[in-house]
Amino acid sequence: MRILHVLSAEFFAGSVAYAVQLAEAHRAQGHQVWLLSDSDQLPTGATQLKAPIVNRRYGQRLRNARTIRQLVRQEQIDVVHAHSRAASWVSYLALRGLSVPLVSTVHGRQHLHTSTSLFDIYGDKVIAICENLREHLAAEVKMAPAKIAAIPNGVAFGPPPLPADEAALRVSFIGRFNGGKGERAAALLTQVFPVLLRQFPALRVALIGGELEHLPAVGKTALTQLQAEFDARVEVVGFTDDVAGWLARTTLTVGAGRVAIEALGAGRPVLALGEASYAGLVSEATFAAAAASNFGDISARQAGTAVDFAAVLADARVFLQAPQPVSAALQQQVRARYDLARVAARVLEVYQAARMQKAGIGYIPVLMYHKIPDAPLATKHQIYVTKENFEKHLAYFQQRKLTPITFADYLQFARGERPLRDFPTRPIILTFDDGYTDNYTNLLPLMQQYGYRGVLYLLGDFDVRYNQWDVDADPTEPRSDIMSPEQKRAFVAAGWEIGAHTMRHPRLSTLPLPEAAAEISQSKAALETALQTEIVSFAYPFGDLNEDVKEAVRAAGFALGVSTDTGGLTIEDDRMQVFRVNMFPNESTSSLFKKTSTWYRKYYRWKRKK
Incomplete structure (x- = not known):
């Protein structure tokens, strides 16, 4: 893709670091990237x-x-990514009437004034950097x-730093010295710092990341004292280019946002103190809540x-009396x-x-x-369409000029990879779960007769040779x-697409998450090895899913997860929960x-009040 980032970069804030690192990551993948900002000296190629x-x-x-409009046309930009409200405003104006999409990353709470609701200047898609921000944008900004x-x-x-010198007890505040x-x-x-320095004679306090002239007057006075x-x-x-080095020499970091993330990733303990709140000492137990607020920087609703x-x-005192490193599990999670x-x-x-x-x-x-089968089945599970009726379906799709993809x-x-001008006017996606033998004897010949291809969802364990999940639950169910x-x-x-359907067809939400994740990831690997084809989509058995299961599907490398009668109005509303329509015998x-x-x-x- 050809990507243009637009950002306010009068100083190197977290949003600038975010844009620069995204640019470098996408360049490494072969995409072409441009940056338009207040500086042309950012650390990027x-x-x-x-x-x-x-x-x-x-x-x-x-x-x-x-300027943006000219650049978009001249360089044939595919997408514009804005990283501040000012950047979103000018990008929104620049792209009016063009077919180029605008994506905005929102890094903090937005001012709740009339223009915020009247003008949706953030574009076609919005990235919120934490869960609290997503809630704020939906509930208060009305996105x-x-x-x-x-x-x-x-x-x-980078690689985890060497353990800090335990003799050098140090608390570091890392962040800007202006604003909140x-x-x-x-x-x-x-x-805080005066009390700690007096109680712990070996303690050092470091102030990292800002210019002293921006520090409030009361802070300057206290610092002098x-x-x-x-x-x-x-x-x-x-300001320093050696934040990683300072983290390695720090016993306890005080900060929020990117600072907290980098510190925890380096194995350094964090007191999460941000502009919105204090989230405390980050541990495995408190990590989810701290991450939701971007470690204290963002509240979900307007609040003090x-x-x-x-x-x-008190928290700093307790920690410094018996410093403990970040657990390996928490560091890995971060x-x-x-x-x-x-x-x-x-x-x-x-x-x-x-x-x-x-x-x-x-x-x-x-x-779905x-x-x-050749004839109707004596089953309480109405998940079949006879060969005769299925051919009627295909004839109907052809009559309505629906194009299977x-x-x-x-x-x-x-x-x-393919030009959008070639996208079918009336597409349809036909999917088939489990891989029954009648799919080979009846389905495949009919689809080939009509010149159609579909998506076949298979189990990764090829030793599963019948619908044992149905038969085991009810012995009267036909095999x-x-x-x-x-x-x-x-x-x-x-030329069909093969998708994964777990290893052995369990209800994923009932399994411990590690077992569910193994069912998901192993099915992808097993199918790719056995069938020598790329597996890009996953079907949830029984349509059974929750947010953890969806995240496991994404983490396993699937681009799409398909459900049953749940999901968004379009594929892009939620790629991990694509809405499929159940097809029945009659x-x-x-x-x-x-x-x-x-x-x-x-x-x-x-109809279903969903």
Whole structure:
């Protein structure tokens, strides 16, 4: 893809680091990247152009918008990514009337004034860097929840640093000295650090990441007094390129946002103190709640930001009396969640989603079939369509000029591997679960007769040769055989997409998460090895899922997860929960019309009050 980042970069804030690291990650994957910002000296190999994005005067905004529009046309940009409200405004103006999508990352709470609700300047998709921010945007800014993706800051973690010198007890505040962070620094200098320095004679306090002139006056006064009393034990570092080195020499880091992430990823304990709140000492037990607020920087709802600094002092005292390193489990969790490659892949999905949305590709009927027997089955599970009736379905699709595609086809268009002008006018996706033998004897010949391809969801364990999940639960249920490996390979040879359906068809939400994750990831690996084909989509057995299971599907490397009668109105509303329509034995012409119509999912939701 050809990606343009637009950002306010009058100083190197966390949002700038985020944009630069995304640019580098996507360049490493072969994408072409441009940055337009207040600086053309950012640490990136992407093409840099300079414009005063931070300048909000109307005349300058218009000039910035003109610059972006010219750049988009000249370089044939595929997506514009804005990283501040000012950047979103000028990008929104620049792209009016163009087919190029706008994605905005929102790094903090937005001002709740009239223009925020009246003008949706954030574009086609919005990335919120934490869960609290997603809630704020949906509940208070009134954004459509389907356009918001919660994706955290990505961090290019280096190897874990060597253990710090335990003899050097050090507390480091890392963050800006202006705005809300400056107020927190001043409060630490007046209420916390003096007490700690007196109680722990070996303790050093370091101030890292800001310029002293931005520190509030009360903080400057307190700092002067501390330096006079404790001399070299108070270290004023300011801006530094060696944050990693300072983290390695720090016993306890005080900070929020990216600072907290990098510290925890380096195995250094963190007191999470941000502009919105105090989240305390981060542990395995408190990590989820701390991460939801970006470690104290962002509240979900409008609220006061007062902090009990007596609690901060008490927590710091307890920790310094018996310092404990970050557990290996917590460090691993942080590194996995904020891994730059993982985050960059998620952001790329958002670009693709915005691209498809901007192109007007909305509802695509995704139909779910199972067995295609010669005659009706004596079963309480109405998950079959006879061969005779299925041929009627195919004739109906052909009559209505519906074009079957696969999810793999869809992804090729979304990724820019095939031109969107070639995307079918009336697409449909036909999916078939479990891999019954009648799929080979009846389904495959019929689909080939009509020139159609579909998506076949198979179990990774080829030793499963019948529907044992049904028979074991109810011995009266008829046994339905599953295809042999050779028969499964015939679908690959016919150009079908193969998807994964776990190893042995369990209800994933009932399993311990590690077992569910193994069922998911192992099925992908087993199918790719046995059938020598790329597996990009996953079907949840029984349509059974929850948020943890969905995340396990994404973590296993699937681009899409398909459900049963639940999910978004479009594929891009939630790629991990694509809505599929159940097909039953006695579908009529009218039900086929209904289930392939653009209004069906909205109707389904309304009818079932979902």
